[in-house]
Amino acid sequence: MNFVAIDFETASKYRDVCALGLVAVENGAIVSEKEWLIRPRCNFIGSFYEAVHGINYKMVVNKPYFDSIYDELKSMIDGKTVIAHNVTFDVGVLKNVCAVYGLEQPEFIYGCTYRLAKRVIRPTVPSYSLRALADKYGLILQHHNALSDARACANLMIRFLEESQKSSVADVYTAYNMKIGQMSKE
Helix, strand or coil, X not given: CCEEEEEEEECCCCCCEEEEEEEEEECCEEEEEEEEECCCCCCCCCHHHHHHHCCCHHHHCXXXXXXXXXXXXXHHHCCCEXXXXXXXXXXXXXXXXXXXXXXXXXXXXXXXXXHHHHHHCCXXXXXXXXXXXXXXXXCXXXXXXXXXXXXXXXXXXHHXXXXXXXCCHHHHHHHCCCCCEEECCC
């Protein structure tokens, strides 16, 4: 039951990063958490995005750009199992920001609590949003706060692993005839 849950918050439609939350799980328990506010390369946060996550440019103007935190992030996810709620978005953001900064992409396998929830608990919730699933499982969630979202995602995956009696994300995916994702260096 080892994996890392991540969540990105973005500043613009170009997927420029302004926040990142990361929660590491070992042997089915949260062992560390990390949150970064990040100065977006575009040097602004669009009003729509600010309304979603509450991060404004004044909050990040003196924060590091993504390339300054990347080595630490990479050391925490490279070679691991990474999960996110709607992982396609988060992996897409990571690929994009690595390309923008000319950084080598990390390598990891990944899974999605959104997709997994649709298989594991269908149709017992009206929605598979992180908010609806947090409510179902009694998880505390400050939605669109990167660390809170990553923590809720980690707790969901722990629940799914326990309920399925599997010891890894890959095993749960196999049990539900789902394919695990792979991010490789490009």
